[in-house]
Amino acid sequence: MNLSNVSDRNLYNLERFWDWMNTTNRAEIVYFEIGSKQLLGLFDKDCIDYYNTSVMGGLSEIIEHYRSVGEETRRFFIDHSTQNDWYQYVSEDNYVCYQLFKVAWLMQDIRRNGQQSPAQLHKTIESYHCHPGSDKKYAMLLLDPIETVRVFYVWYPEIDPDPWHKHYPHRRLETMEEFVDIFPMAGDPSFVFEYGGVDFTTEGFRCDTDHFDAFARFSSDLLLKQARRERRSFVPFSVKHISYRDSIHRLKMEHEKHLLEEIYFESDDVFWMIDKRFTRKVIQNKVLWIPDSYNNFPKSLIDTDWKYDTNFSMTFALEYKDI
Numbered sequence: 001m002n003l004s005n006v007s008d009r010n011l012y013n014l015e016r017f018w019d020w021m022n023t024t025n026r027a028e029i030v031y032f033e034i035g036s037k038q039l040l041g042l043f044d045k046d047c048i049d050y051y052n053t054s055v056m057g058g059l060s061e062i063i064e065h066y067r068s069v070g071e072e073t074r075r076f077f078i079d080h081s082t083q084n085d086w087y088q089y090v091s092e093d094n095y096v097c098y099q100l101f102k103v104a105w106l107m108q109d110i111r112r113n114g115q116q117s118p119a120q121l122h123k124t125i126e127s128y129h130c131h132p133g134s135d136k137k138y139a140m141l142l143l144d145p146i147e148t149v150r151v152f153y154v155w156y157p158e159i160d161p162d163p164w165h166k167h168y169p170h171r172r173l174e175t176m177e178e179f180v181d182i183f184p185m186a187g188d189p190s191f192v193f194e195y196g197g198v199d200f201t202t203e204g205f206r207c208d209t210d211h212f213d214a215f216a217r218f219s220s221d222l223l224l225k226q227a228r229r230e231r232r233s234f235v236p237f238s239v240k241h242i243s244y245r246d247s248i249h250r251l252k253m254e255h256e257k258h259l260l261e262e263i264y265f266e267s268d269d270v271f272w273m274i275d276k277r278f279t280r281k282v283i284q285n286k287v288l289w290i291p292d293s294y295n296n297f298p299k300s301l302i303d304t305d306w307k308y309d310t311n312f313s314m315t316f317a318l319e320y321k322d323i
Contacts, residue, residue, distance in 0.1 A: 003180060005187040010192065013194065013195035014180070014193055014195075018234060020240040023060040026239065027154055027239065028160065029154050029172070029173040030165050030171065031170060031182055032169060032171070034149055034168070036149050037139045039149050040141040043055055043130075052127070052132055054129075055137060056142070056288055058138075059103070059138045061240075062096055062099050062100060063289045064289070065092075066097070066100055067265060068093075073091075074310065077257060078261060081094060081257065083247070083250050103138045103273070104273050104274050106135065106140075107274070109252075111144065114146070114153045116182075116184060117132070117183060119152075121153040121215060122153075123163070126223070129218060130151070131215070138274070152182060156239055188246060190251070193242060194242065195237055195242050197240055197241070199238045200234075200236055200237055205220040212241050234278065263271060278290060
């Protein structure tokens with residue numbers, strides 16, 4: 001996409017980040033394409049159990065919350081709600097309806113149109129996560145795995161000195177044009193490149209926009225835990241960051257809220273999301289909702305039995321106090 005199709009505000013934000021990145025040499029933007037199951041394995045690489053994984057656990061928590069949502073709330077969401085009602089600060093129950101509806105809507109949209117915007121990778125204590133793309137990952141990695149996922153990563157060596165992508169084919173995006181090219185919808189009026197600062201402190205983090213909260217929180221937890229493990233003081237520092245957001249899918253979703261009627265509990269142990277059936281499992285006192293398709297995933301590379309052996313259950317990621 002030509003930069004002339006990008007709004008003045010977005011161009012200004014891109015220029016500011018590129019100026020900081022090229023002047024300081026403290027960050028790079030890399031892009032890669034990866035199979036969905038391989039990316040799921042990257043997110044879940046420190047899973048405590050074949051079923052008790054980061055991605056499965058995240059979706060299961062949403063489904064468990066949905067169990068407590070009343071029929072009146074569901075009807076309000078379908079019949080009367082607007083985008084302004086879908087935020088967590090407005091209503092927790094509305095928000096969980098929105099989350100499951102969004103996953104279902106994205107699953108159908110990706111079937112029709114493929115992945116339209118890349119997921120943005122972030123380093124966490126145990127592995128990696130994505131945002132934007134945190135809800136989309138449930139659709140395109142777990143429920144309806146697609147062949148190839150497009151991903152970009154704003155890499156900060158100070159945060160992730162030995163990044164995963166170094167061992168995987170990737171390309172560095174050196175120009176603003178190359179970066180904009182990975183966003184087919186960048187010319188849409190609702191599309192925004194977010195730019196701002198993030199401060200990492202001894203107490204946590206501060207950032208210029210709440211859109212950076214996921215990146216800042218993951219990075220802060222990682223940095224502070226590294227310092228504690230190495231028994232050294234953490235030295236505060238700041239970086240500039242760039243991400244994106246848009247309302248393209250929300251505008252379309254407002255006309256398809258009826259999909260929530262196809263998201264329901266058949267029984268205490270069976271849950272449906274359109275054509276995807278989930279069954280309830282309890283593992284280590286944690287309720288998990290397992291999609292039928294997941295039982296067909298290969299187990300050969302997910303050997304987690306060693307984590308239940310107290311001689312080996314010491315990892316950087318998790319504290320196994322209850323095992």
